Amino acid sequence: MTKTLLIVAHAPSPNTQKLAQAAFDGANHADIDITVILKSPQDTQPEDVLAADALLLGTTENLAYMAGLSKDFFDRCYYPVLEEKQGMPFAVYIRAGHDGTGTKLALKTITTGLRWSWIQEALILQGDWQDSFAEQLEELAMTLAAGVEAGIY
Numbered sequence: 001m002t003k004t005l006l007i008v009a010h011a012p013s014p015n016t017q018k019l020a021q022a023a024f025d026g027a028n029h030a031d032i033d034i035t036v037i038l039k040s041p042q043d044t045q046p047e048d049v050l051a052a053d054a055l056l057l058g059t060t061e062n063l064a065y066m067a068g069l070s071k072d073f074f075d076r077c078y079y080p081v082l083e084e085k086q087g088m089p090f091a092v093y094i095r096a097g098h099d100g101t102g103t104k105l106a107l108k109t110i111t112t113g114l115r116w117s118w119i120q121e122a123l124i125l126q127g128d129w130q131d132s133f134a135e136q137l138e139e140l141a142m143t144l145a146a147g148v149e150a151g152i153y
Contacts, residue, residue: 003148004035006052007141008044010059010067015129016095022134023056023093026141034149041073046080054089054148055116056141057107061094064102074110086115089153091144093123093137100124119144119153 005027009020020038027036039048041059049055059070092107094100104122111118123140125133147153 002033002035003053004037004051005054005056005141005145005148006044006048007036007038007056007058008041008070008073009038009057010041010070012060012067015133016058016060018134019058019093019095019125019137022138023058023141026138027056027145029142029145032142032145032149034145036145041067041069044073044077046077049077049081050084052085052088054144054153055091056144057090057092058137059092059094059103059107061096061098061100061103064098066094066103066106071106078110078114082114088114088116089119089144089148090116091119091123091140093125093140095133096124096126098126100126117153119147 007023011017011020024036024038059066090111094103
């Protein structure tokens with residue numbers, strides 16, 4: 001049975017859209033056999049999370065916190081998935097103009113309550129746009145997808 005990686009990406013700008021696409025492309029590497037679903041936070045429902053084997057969240061940092069739509073995703077999905085998805089492999093990338101620490105802390109708090117398993121520390125893409133951000137994200141998504149397929153996560 002094929003496993004599913006859900007990518008929930010807040011992508012309000014051309015650069016954050018590049019990041020979402022890089023995540024999708026990395027997870028869809030030709031040598032990895034999993035289903036990859038890319039959705040915006042506002043289009044993601046609890047049923048999507050319940051059907052996933054792992055989740056990669058992408059958000060911008062807004063006013064030292066995650067994007068409002070990313071928070072809305074958690075507001076709507078938290079309790080419906082709480083008991084069913086404990087231990088779910090999770091990774092996050094944060095597009096931060098400054099430092100991203102407020103967003104990371106908020107996500108740590110929420111996912112600790114959900115009992116999700118971070119596969120690595122948050123990937124904080126900080127400062128002015130760099131093309132290497134997409135490469136870093138593609139590698140993260142590929143690592144998560146390969147680990148899910150292999151049953152490591």
